[in-house]
Amino acid sequence: MSAQHFRELPRFLSVGVVNSLVGLSVIYAAKWFYNVGDIASNAIGYSVGLLVSFALNSHWTFAYRGPLSPALAKFLLVALVAYGMNLLTVMAGIHYIGLNDYIAQALGIPPYTLTSYLASKYLVFRAKPGAMSRP
Structure with missing residues (x-):
């Protein structure tokens, strides 16, 4: 593992914690203050969390200097693929292995995280050859 991985991975994980806290706060606020239903508040919270994650990961984690619109589109696609990996793991754990629902959710x-990190690093925020990254 390179020195860059040792810098980026903790940052990526920290962004994940911030993203989760922001998203959950938005979900709770939408439900509590505006009486928004579960599905709508979840969608709003996850959308805000994804935007926070994109902003922090593009600037702080990966020091991306490329065009933001294509990167955002790729980032959203990566989030969808990563969610698919999560769901596949959870459903396989429950239906094929017979794991407890809560354990299967944790195993997802x-x-x-791995799918999101690797795809973000190598596909979404990949530095162009010769480009300098920020510290």
Whole structure:
């Protein structure tokens, strides 16, 4: 593992914590203050969390200097693929292995995180050859 991975991975994980806290706060606020239903508040919270994640990961984690619109589109696609990996793991754990629902949900986190990190690093925020990254 390179020195860059040792810098980026903790930042990526920290952004994940911030993203989760912001998203959850938005979900709770939408429900509590505006009486928004579960599905709508969840969608709003996750949308805000994804935007926070994109902003922090593009600037702080990966020091991306490229065009933001294509990167955002790729980032959203990566989030969808990572969610698919999470869901596949959870459903396989429950329906094929017979795991407890809560354990299966927890086991879905690593595939989501790994897929998201690797795809973000190598596809979404990949530095162009010769481009200098920020510290």
